[in-house]
Amino acid sequence: MDHEQHLGLLKKVAVGDRAAFQKLYEATSAQLYAVSLKIMQNRDLAEDALQEAFIRIWHNAQEYTPAKGKVLTWMISIVRYRCFDALRFNKVRQGNGLEQEEVLTSDDFVELTEIEKKQLDFCMDELESKQKQAIHLAFFGGLTHQEVSAHINSPLGSSKSLIRRGMQSLRRCLGL
Amino acid sequence: MNYLQQETKHALAAEFVLGTLHGSARARFRQLMVEHSELADTVNQWESYFNDMALHLNPIVPDDSVWEKIQARLDNAKIKSADDNVVSLPQKTNNFWKGLSVLATAAVVILAVLLVKPIQQPVEDSIQFTVVTDEQNTPLWLIEIFTQKIEAQATKNVLAKANNDYELWMVPKDGSAPISLGLLAQTGKTSLPKNAIFEQIDIAALAVSLEPVGGSPNGSPTEVLYIAELAIL
Structure with a gap:
């Protein structure tokens, strides 16, 4: 539909x-x-x-x-x-x-190549892998800055700047 | 901070959508969205981009019981609305998701009021209510809407301001300017006449602003401090 x-x-x-x-x-x-x-x-x-x-x-x-x-x-x-x-x-x-079996993994994502390439996909792909990971953790996990930093094993300040820099790059790429 | 500056606006909107803008900063940003429609527009823009990521998830059909529970809730609401002959409320303005914290807070405030006051026979039941809270969810005012009046009970948590007044506003859903409902007492109970427009428009929320003594000098809120959604009883 x-x-x-x-x-x-x-x-x-x-x-x-x-x-x-x-x-x-x-x-x-x-x-x-x-x-x-x-x-x-x-x-x-x-x-x-x-x-x-x-x-x-x-x-x-x-x-x-x-x-x-x-x-x-x-x-x-x-x-x-x-x-x-x-x-x-x-x-x-x-x-x-x-429950272990209830936890979803990254396998639940359809490969991006199977989907119509959208602008965001392109721009996300342009990000550094850590920036991308931090943004995904926040978006799908509802994680706070503190939780993101624990997850990716980085100090709080660097997780914040990772996300902020990632957002700035996205914004530039998306032409916002 | 100039929230409308391009860089700041996008940084805050993106983090709001992402979910990393938390606590008081998130609450403050919600207030700013009410005051500045361009912030809401920026949030919509980021939502459009980010939510496309969610379309990459494989669909998973939920259990049939989810739809059954939704239907049951809508049916119950219909019965409740039909039983309510005090006032005819437009069904579509009903706002069910009020959040457990607000209901819990309301219960605490109502209990507190009952405990410090002799119980009186209510002349009329309120038809809507909300609890105005601060960023830490501390209850400040219990607001009850009746057919003809609005009553506000201040809690002891309201910060006394000798050189200011608190003013109550209704925020129309259509994005038009907030409409004043009157000044809120900083202690005890306030009874305000209900503005006739209250029944005629869809209300997104009530807002409390900080004003010079006597209320807003120009008919618009000077500084919006708190926003509270209404729940229907």
Whole structure:
């Protein structure tokens, strides 16, 4: 299903059309669940976050504007921020142990060569590998600067500057 | 710091989207997004770029129970809304995700109020509420919305300002200018008349600003300190 079809459904959701909401769920939930699972790394918590995100999408469909990017992009933002909120509230990393088989790995990424080459892919590829790693850890792991620095075994200051320099390079490359 | 300077704007927006902008800095940035739409636009731009990365994940079909739970929650909300004949609320303005911390904070504030005051028979139940908190989630005011009035109960955490007033605003969802709801007392309870516009527009959040004594001199918030989303009871 493409952006125009998502948009058609979202417009109906904005006026309370439950059937359209179900179609939108069926069309997008697998992609959004993959995002949620990647961040939460626990099936129950990922399902809870997905559920909360869809409730929010139902109630806030009218807030979507084309300025927010494609419909799916907007929905991914909602899922990611819900996951980050849930991580903070539940303090997942301090508490719940994760089942080994539930943890996703980098193998869950489709090879970029199989996907239409997008500008961001190109620009990400231009980054130094440590910068790329730090940005991925923050984006998909919801990691703080401190956690990123622990993960890549660098002092806090250098992890911060890695991310900031990476962002500056991305920005220049993306022409922002 | 000039938040609108190109370099700063992009650095903060990108880190907001990435999730590395945390705590009080994140809360402050959210406030700035309300005040400056170009910051929100920059965030949208970064979201568009970064979220494309998420499309590289292989889709994973969630368990059927997720959709069943979503349906059940929407059905319950519908029943609750039909039962509520005090005021007819537009269903689409309902904001379910309020966050456990806000609800917990509300419970604490309500308990605190009940413990220090003799229980009175409520004349009317509030229909919406929020707790205004600072960056550390410390409760400052409990705001309750009734059909005709708005009541704000200040907690002891409100910083007393002899040379300033705190002013309450509603922030329209459509991005238009905040509308004043009146001044908030720094201690005790304030009762404010409910602006008729309150029911006529979709409200993104309430905001509290710091103003000279007597309130905003120009009809716009001088310095937005706190933002709080409303929850429907």
